[in-house]
Amino acid sequence: MTTDISPAAPSAAPPPESETEDGKEQTLLQQIMSGSWLVSLLAIVLALLFGGVLIAVSNAEVVAAAENFFAAPGEFFATLFQTVGNAYSALFRGAVFDWDARTTERAIRPLTESMVSGTPLILTGLGIALAFRCGLFNIGGQGQVILGATIAGFLGYAMPLPPVVHMLVAAIGGIIGGAIWAGIAGVLKARTGANEVIVTIMLNSIAGYALGYLLKQNWFTHTTSANPQSRVIDDSAQMFLLLPPPFRLHFGFVIAILATIFVWWLLERSTIGFEFKAVGANPHAARTAGISVSKVTILVMIVAGALAGLGGAAQVLGTEYKLTSGISGSIGFDAITVALLGRSKPLGTFLAGLLFGAFKAGGYLMQSQTGTPIDIVLVVQSVIVLLIAAPPLVRSIFRLPTPVLKRKED
């Protein structure tokens, strides 16, 4: 195993042998940052192929045709391509453009649906990407989304305020909720060295139970119903629609765009962002240069949590309109893959969030029209990220040349 590793493997520079912490963080950063767009594209193609194989294997007609393969090979391939093709074309029609639709509105609605699904993913993904850039692994997106959604939702129905102001207050409540939740992990990491991975995983579960508890309390839900869900939020707190119904595209998407620009500005143009990146690249050097590593750690987590909390707020104020125990879905975990696919860059995360939103939106149509379960989307997404994390693997599959290392340390 040891000798197999090609010396030019570009995904990660050989980590320093002695110090553990920075070795871990450096390779993490380098893996996320390295690689090219071509590799990303090829990874998506490979993942779709893998998903296609899974769809074919689980399809009774394809299996039946395969049993007669030697009698009628043509029929086998025809069935194969038809089955997989149908599934993926339904996925595309559900995600981008529905050419089977009767009206123009219906035809272009899928694209806006992708944006709707993508909005919370982009916001939460930005939070996770930001933490990555600082060498922190924020697995707590889920908990931060739950906290953000809970506070935003509660303010949305419990506090009568004029329109727009109400929405902004609720959204800010969501930001604060997510910031506090991630801030706990940041403070513990900075003060006691507690591993942020474990703390955020624990905080995810705590947030889930806390929401479950609150949804059973009538003073919180403002309903008398025994169902664990809240009242519908006031109209004044809803994120207004950008297009008339049946479109569901709401103001949250604009917020997502603004947040992407904000994160770009933060990382590329601000002093504090420079400190974030410096700590992510090498905490020891950053400390020597006079940067307070613990301050940066806490601040990064707070900003990351704020973004994730905003994602939760967008979900409840823009799409769901009420709190349920499943309000966060799997946004927090999907956002990790979004951030990885986007290579932790703002624009990359934005596009990755759109792509995964498209998978989600298209998956529903695929499931209802062709009976292919939406779970295949999970498979495709995770294979994409696995492959992107290992560019040498993709390169060797497609026999691509390995890029020359720019800086080689001896």
Add this chain to the structure above:
Amino acid sequence: MTAQTMDKTPSTQVKALAPIAWKFPIVYTILALVSLIFFGLIGRDGETTFRVATGGDFFAIPDFAVSSTAAGLTLGILLVIMAAVSIYVAIKRIDIGSWFPMLFGVIFVLSFLAWAGGGSGGVIPLTTLLAGALALSVPLIFGAMCGLVGERSGIINIAIEGQLLAGAFLAAVVASVVKNPYAGLLAAPIAGALVAVVLTFFAVKYWVNQIIIGVVLNVLVVGITSFLYSTVLTQDPGLWNSRQKLPNLPIPLLSDIPVLGRVLFDQNILVYIMYVVVIALQIFVFRSKWGLRMRAVGEHPKAADTVGIKVNFTRVRNTLLAGAIAGLGGAFFTVGSGLAFGKEMSAGQGYIALAAMILGKWNPKGALFAALLFGFSKSLGNTLQSIGTPVANELLLMLPYIVTVFAVAGFVGRVRPPAAEGVPYVK
């Protein structure tokens, strides 16, 4: 590293006294007062019945009922005395051992139960409570052992969740097709090891960050198993996903012990395998050549390599073994409990197992108790929910996670992971 050793050298000359550890006495005192005031003085009227017998016992112990307030008072006073002892012990700097917190915990839980059962006239089924705790702990214990073996050899394994789920899936399918639960038991470790193959392939060969692979593998396994469940398994559940249950194999004599005997020794073979795995790991990790090499590779791979240990080979082998252990744990969800496979049925237990391993400080014994703690609090939550008590189920279920956060934050002493974990070894 060097700063620490420098600090230590002079202290061998002058015998310095360690600072008094106030942390635990303070916690004991607070808990004791809570118990005395809330469960005793304020209390709830009525009686609490503890049910011990399960029927078919060797000699039956009758239910015993106690007055809720009286029990609360007595146990509360007992706890206050123990808290006082802990303060005395702390001042005298005596190391009292781990039996003290355990005893304290047991009495506190009893006083809580006496309080919770009062008022509603509820019957607290002690044996069921403990049996439930063990059952809920089994996958956690297997998962924690898996994480431990992996991390001790330097590979962070976040994919325990996926390995449990894969084990549950393959165990259910194979057992169902062969119509024999033991076949499922053989298949489960293979599923767990397969996930570990992907993990090590990316971690050792391509140096991908191990946390990333773990997280992604969890999603991948959820995706694949859910997809196959929705397509293949639901089409013909009789063939692919029929329920198969490992039979209980009571151990003669031992299983006749009241309460604990029934809980511990009237179980299926998977639980007995778990006992063996934990005991074996406790011995072999610290007392065998295999364990020494594993720890060397996880702590200082370069030194291990220098003395001729194949670092990456050792890591791959141990991670595969760990995956097999987690796969076995997954089998408990399906053939172990006599259930058919369901989507995402591991429900985050892999992450809890990870926490149990850390809470147990990467020791088999510690991880075992941590996992039992998680299992017990969950079982307590279930029991209290069914008898209807004033404490919300969610708040109880939240408790172990809060405990873990405190533990990781250094409350129960420094938690130190293996030094080289997560760092790919490159010559």
